[in-house]
Amino acid sequence: MSGTPIHLADTRSRQYRFGDFTLDLERGFLRREDRDVPLRPKAFEALTYLVERHGRLVSKTELVDAIWPDTAVTDNSLAQCLADIRRALGDESQQVIRTVARRGYVFAAPVVAGPAINAPVIVTPITVVPAGPPAATSRPSSRRWIVGGIAVLCAIAAVLVASFRRVAKPSARDLVYTQLTDFTDAAVAPALSSDGRLLAFIRGEKWFGGTDQIYVKMLPNGDAVRLTNDPLQKCCLSFSPDGSRVAYTVWGQGQPFATRAVPVLGGESTLMLPNAAGLTWLDEHHLLFAEIKSGMHLGIVTATESRAEHREVYFPRHERAMAHYAYPSPDRRSALVIEMDHRPVWQPCRLVPMDGRSPGQPVGPAGICTGAGWSRDGAWMYFTTATDEGHHLWRQRFSGGEPEQLTFGPAADDGVAVAPDGALITSIGVERSALWIHDRRGDRPLSTEGTVVYHIGDASLPSFGRDGRSVFYLRESAGSPRELWRVDVESGRNDPVLSGVAVAEFDVSAEGREVVFSTQPAAKASQLWIAPVDRSAPPVLLAAGGENAPRFGRDGRILFRFAENNFNYVGQMNRDGSGRSKVVPYPISTFMRISPDRRWLMAIVPSSDATWSSKTMAVPTDGGSPRPLCIYTCWGGWSPDGRFVYVSSDVRTRTNSGKTFVIPAAGETGLPDLPKEGIASLRDAVTIPGTILIDKDDVIPGPEPSTYAYLKTTAHRNLFQIRLP
Numbered sequence: 001m002s003g004t005p006i007h008l009a010d011t012r013s014r015q016y017r018f019g020d021f022t023l024d025l026e027r028g029f030l031r032r033e034d035r036d037v038p039l040r041p042k043a044f045e046a047l048t049y050l051v052e053r054h055g056r057l058v059s060k061t062e063l064v065d066a067i068w069p070d071t072a073v074t075d076n077s078l079a080q081c082l083a084d085i086r087r088a089l090g091d092e093s094q095q096v097i098r099t100v101a102r103r104g105y106v107f108a109a110p111v112v113a114g115p116a117i118n119a120p121v122i123v124t125p126i127t128v129v130p131a132g133p134p135a136a137t138s139r140p141s142s143r144r145w146i147v148g149g150i151a152v153l154c155a156i157a158a159v160l161v162a163s164f165r166r167v168a169k170p171s172a173r174d175l176v177y178t179q180l181t182d183f184t185d186a187a188v189a190p191a192l193s194s195d196g197r198l199l200a201f202i203r204g205e206k207w208f209g210g211t212d213q214i215y216v217k218m219l220p221n222g223d224a225v226r227l228t229n230d231p232l233q234k235c236c237l238s239f240s241p242d243g244s245r246v247a248y249t250v251w252g253q254g255q256p257f258a259t260r261a262v263p264v265l266g267g268e269s270t271l272m273l274p275n276a277a278g279l280t281w282l283d284e285h286h287l288l289f290a291e292i293k294s295g296m297h298l299g300i301v302t303a304t305e306s307r308a309e310h311r312e313v314y315f316p317r318h319e320r321a322m323a324h325y326a327y328p329s330p331d332r333r334s335a336l337v338i339e340m341d342h343r344p345v346w347q348p349c350r351l352v353p354m355d356g357r358s359p360g361q362p363v364g365p366a367g368i369c370t371g372a373g374w375s376r377d378g379a380w381m382y383f384t385t386a387t388d389e390g391h392h393l394w395r396q397r398f399s400g401g402e403p404e405q406l407t408f409g410p411a412a413d414d415g416v417a418v419a420p421d422g423a424l425i426t427s428i429g430v431e432r433s434a435l436w437i438h439d440r441r442g443d444r445p446l447s448t449e450g451t452v453v454y455h456i457g458d459a460s461l462p463s464f465g466r467d468g469r470s471v472f473y474l475r476e477s478a479g480s481p482r483e484l485w486r487v488d489v490e491s492g493r494n495d496p497v498l499s500g501v502a503v504a505e506f507d508v509s510a511e512g513r514e515v516v517f518s519t520q521p522a523a524k525a526s527q528l529w530i531a532p533v534d535r536s537a538p539p540v541l542l543a544a545g546g547e548n549a550p551r552f553g554r555d556g557r558i559l560f561r562f563a564e565n566n567f568n569y570v571g572q573m574n575r576d577g578s579g580r581s582k583v584v585p586y587p588i589s590t591f592m593r594i595s596p597d598r599r600w601l602m603a604i605v606p607s608s609d610a611t612w613s614s615k616t617m618a619v620p621t622d623g624g625s626p627r628p629l630c631i632y633t634c635w636g637g638w639s640p641d642g643r644f645v646y647v648s649s650d651v652r653t654r655t656n657s658g659k660t661f662v663i664p665a666a667g668e669t670g671l672p673d674l675p676k677e678g679i680a681s682l683r684d685a686v687t688i689p690g691t692i693l694i695d696k697d698d699v700i701p702g703p704e705p706s707t708y709a710y711l712k713t714t715a716h717r718n719l720f721q722i723r724l725p
Contacts, residue, residue: 043084050107059104060522079388174725186717192417193243205715236278278325295606298322318342336372371415429717450477468703549591593637628678648697658697661685
């Protein structure tokens, strides 16, 4: 008998053990000890793929291509898949499946390949061939050798299991939370004075661009006192070095970005610096802030309050991208930048040198970074970032290393301020948005599950069908990607239009039979697809080169936005992807709605006017010069039949839902009869003949001005102090 190595049955390579779990690929189950653990098919496939490659990095692209080959999916599908797996494994601390920022995932738990615990072990006979002359072999001794080997394997497995259990303990249990505010609504955007005694924040649901007011309180138990009383959009609070003033960014109501300051002891706010956003102090005389260079190109600079010693620190490459604010390091040599790209979509945080010698690099976890800060010794960078696993607090060593997630769970963390003693202050809570309708029956909800996606100024806006009987909208919910849904207005019945497809932006054809939409595959350029609304055929890929914001144009054309030479343009192509060309030669910024006759595209267009960085224009889809709608940035769209144009006021607070003006459109042009330069102020819109006022902003135009849909958002957020172990 020739020498043969020990080998187990073929089932060995189809079964894996890690911790308390057995993954059996032959029988198709995941089991924890003696209990089955349910997993959806795609989650089971993803877990199998990661386990079979345990210990090595699996990129997002590789995982998506393996689990969803030739299918239109986005990061949302992958995120939900991983969330299902982590929930099944109890991996809230992400020690089993670790996220490697901007690269992918590693199955980090020790894995033993072999049969399930109760499965028989089949061993083939072996013969040991000695190096010298043949010697007699003993069957009992072979059996003892095999038994001993199995015992060693079991001992190793026990050690690995114990090691896995130690690693998987969540660090979140060591955090100590102290509630600092107790509002029934929301508190966001925390900022601390340098001595850590005063806390400023916005009392409202929006950390960026809301029109709610700024409050301040003495820590730990002082009363919250309101400092401001204005209708402007706000963000980016910071204290002066002596703690006597709070600076904040304002815009809206026809005003461009500016920084105002208000005394913490009360009094009127004053203009501190025009064309300045996200202002903070480097010392008593030098400031760090963002300014518009041209159009909408916003970047980080440093200067004195009189704008002397002006020096650029960082500007994004694309002319539509905007670096809104930055957090300087304690030694003032580096800064963490919060920025939007050209679409505009919030990006991961960026670490840049203060001397402006390079554009720096992304840091922190891959995802939407909305807040950042530094430990007082500069050793740690902190972030609040929306990733595949939710919106949470993270940290990363300035000297290098992978980002570490600090908080977990269903509640979202947003904004971070670092106290002198190292404690972190953030806003924690939940937010849900539902679709409602106002008509002859009054006000009532149309959506009852998930949360409705409504990003003002992009192509994910809900919209009525041409007949006014249904509303199309994007919905996010646990266990599903961001899907396109349709609700019947009369019955309230909600149905998916593209089930299982993660949609970024969409437009429904005039006759309501087709939808063109974009997706954002993991680690790939965005894609455009077209599909029948009745799901009678699968989606067809139109383009995959980064095109976005699709619209149905005239004569069967597809309109879209694309980037060229660091500017955004309106493009068009045939339904088969051929015949690509620019619609107009001038750049645009952000798409809003398109007129029902497809003659006009409402868009934000960069302005050469020194007073306004951008204007809202009606761009002709057959080419030609744009027609001004507002001399500043306003929002709106057309009624489904094109008889009215809607313009919203952007003035919404906790107690004021804003205004929308419904202006008749001329039949021959499809546009309102406006002043040559557009609406100069929203008050002026009331004087236009036939204008109707709706006491709500950002409404979704219905078949008549008396019928419209809108989003009702419920937010409950408060500020908490978190002490790290």
